[in-house]
Amino acid sequence: MATQHIQNVTVRGIASAVPKRILEVRDSKSFPSVEEAEKFIAAVGVERVRRHLGTMCCSDMCQASAEKLMVELDWKPEDIDMLIFLSQSMDYILPATACVLHGKMGLRKDCACFDIGLGCSGWPYGLSVACGMMQSGGFRRVLLLMGDAKDNLSTPEKILEAEAKVIPLFGAAGTATALEYDSPAAPMMIDTCTDGTGYEAIIRREGAGRHPFKEDSLEYVVDEFGQTHRRIDTTMDGAAVFVFGISQVPRAVKGMLQRTGQSVDDVDYFLFHQANLMMNEQIRKKCKIPLEKCPYSLRDFGNNSSASIPLTMVTQIREQLTNGAPHKIIACGFGVGLSWGTVSLTLQNCLIPPLIEME
Amino acid sequence: MIDQNQFLAQMQEILEIEDRTLSPDEKFRELPEWSSLAYLSTIAMIDDEYNVIISAADFRELQTLGDIVRAISERQ
Numbered sequence: 465m466a467t468q469h470i471q472n473v474t475v476r477g478i479a480s481a482v483p484k485r486i487l488e489v490r491d492s493k494s495f496p497s498v499e500e501a502e503k504f505i506a507a508v509g510v511e512r513v514r515r516h517l518g519t520m521c522c523s524d525m526c527q528a529s530a531e532k533l534m535v536e537l538d539w540k541p542e543d544i545d546m547l548i549f550l551s552q553s554m555d556y557i558l559p560a561t562a563c564v565l566h567g568k569m570g571l572r573k574d575c576a577c578f579d580i581g582l583g584c585s586g587w588p589y590g591l592s593v594a595c596g597m598m599q600s601g602g603f604r605r606v607l608l609l610m611g612d613a614k615d616n617l618s619t620p621e622k623i624l625e626a627e628a629k630v631i632p633l634f635g636a637a638g639t640a641t642a643l644e645y646d647s648p649a650a651p652m653m654i655d656t657c658t659d660g661t662g663y664e665a666i667i668r669r670e671g672a673g674r675h676p677f678k679e680d681s682l683e684y685v686v687d688e689f690g691q692t693h694r695r696i697d698t699t700m701d702g703a704a705v706f707v708f709g710i711s712q713v714p715r716a717v718k719g720m721l722q723r724t725g726q727s728v729d730d731v732d733y734f735l736f737h738q739a740n741l742m743m744n745e746q747i748r749k750k751c752k753i754p755l756e757k758c759p760y761s762l763r764d765f766g767n768n769s770s771a772s773i774p775l776t777m778v779t780q781i782r783e784q785l786t787n788g789a790p791h792k793i794i795a796c797g798f799g800v801g802l803s804w805g806t807v808s809l810t811l812q813n814c815l816i817p818p819l820i821e822m823e
Numbered sequence: 824m825i826d827q828n829q830f831l832a833q834m835q836e837i838l839e840i841e842d843r844t845l846s847p848d849e850k851f852r853e854l855p856e857w858s859s860l861a862y863l864s865t866i867a868m869i870d871d872e873y874n875v876i877i878s879a880a881d882f883r884e885l886q887t888l889g890d891i892v893r894a895i896s897e898r899q
Contacts, residue, residue, distance in 0.1 A: 503860065504860070507860045507863070507864075689859060690859065701879060702859055702862075702863065703859070703862055703863065703866065703879040703882065704878075704879035704880075706863050706866055706867075706879075707866060707876055707877070707878055707879050710866070710867070710870055710876060711876050742860075742863055742864070742867065743863075746867050746870065746871075749871075750870075
């Protein structure tokens with residue numbers, strides 16, 4: 465059992481930033497025909513994604529989100545006790561991106577900064593680590609930053625070439641969640657899970673220790689699933705991920721409902737990682753969650769890895785979440801690892817600025 | 824118990840085949856209508872209709888529609 469009861473941390477704010485540039489899935493040259501494109505859109509549910517042309521890193525969008533929250537919360541750089549960067553789109557292989565951000569944001573020297581290398585399960589997992597460390601009261605104000613920005617190995621020309629070859633499903637986004645030690649706070653429960661036997665289901669094969677970058681790492685290949693990509697790109701065994709999602713996620717959600725003594729009716733919003741429409745709808749139906757409790761950012765932003773859950777809050781239910789009333793939420797992130805986490809929490813007076821768009 | 828004819832009809836619907844009837848011996852991967860999306864629809868349909876989830880590794884071993892029927896009935 466890997467379950468935490470948190471009694472003294474409040475989520476003060478959530479912000480998201482995305483590139484201004486919009487890539488319309490329908491316009492993608494990666495489809496053999498218009499029919500194929502429409503079939504893909506109907507099943508996967510992504511109509512457009514936000515992409516940059518090598519002009520920003522995930523950390524830039526996270527920093528913009530964090531600084532926006534700090535202004536609105538009136539938190540000064542010297543108030544921050546910990547900054548966690550959770551992403552698989554880091555600035556450098558080393559040092560940790562959290563350290564880079566620490567310097568750029570002018571944080572105090574007695575401030576804990578580190579990275580967590582997770583993806584789609586990030587929001588619950590990041591909360592688990594941050595809130596777990598905050599239990600002692602030794603960290604009062606904490607920034608939990610996460611997102612995904614694709615690789616920046618390319619020039620703008622190469623990025624355009626890649627966009628013409630690879631079906632767009634993933635978008636770029638960076639988010640910030642501001643946490644404060646607060647006693648007593650509304651209770652939070654977090655479950656964190658792993659199935660490492662499925663590590664190959666979502667993988668970027670080349671460019672790190674096991675299979676270092678080599679001359680042909682940038683060549684396009686067609687894999688056993690018929691997808692075109694380079695070996696330095698993230699690849700996916702769609703069926704394995706689908707089976708994983710529809711097996712584990714309903715179990716995780718039902719387990720969380722049971723442990724917190726809630727029914728589906730008691731919860732205002734179920735926020736899922738935005739994987740793809742077929743998988744998310746199968747999960748929603750298996751959990752018997754009505755559609756109106758299950759907001760989607762998938763159509764306009766695609767799959768944004770760890771940013772998906774905060775991005776969905778900012779873009780789909782911002783007005784509802786900021787109306788002053790308490791909102792009971794269950795969020796479940798699942799994917800690369802394979803890793804999944806579920807959190808049950810109440811958001812009230814959580815500050816959520818409008819979506820930030822970056823040039 | 825799984826009804827083989829019902830399953831074949833469900834597969835015809837997923838594959839959008841209207842002009843002929845599928846047989847249990849049909850090697851589904853060789854059908855022009857088979858695709859990665861059809862695969863995901865099949866997994867979802869089996870989950871909905873038969874309350875069974877076949878792992879990707881086990882599914883890879885299956886060749887004919889009859890094999891899928893057997894795989895479902897073994898797991899029910």
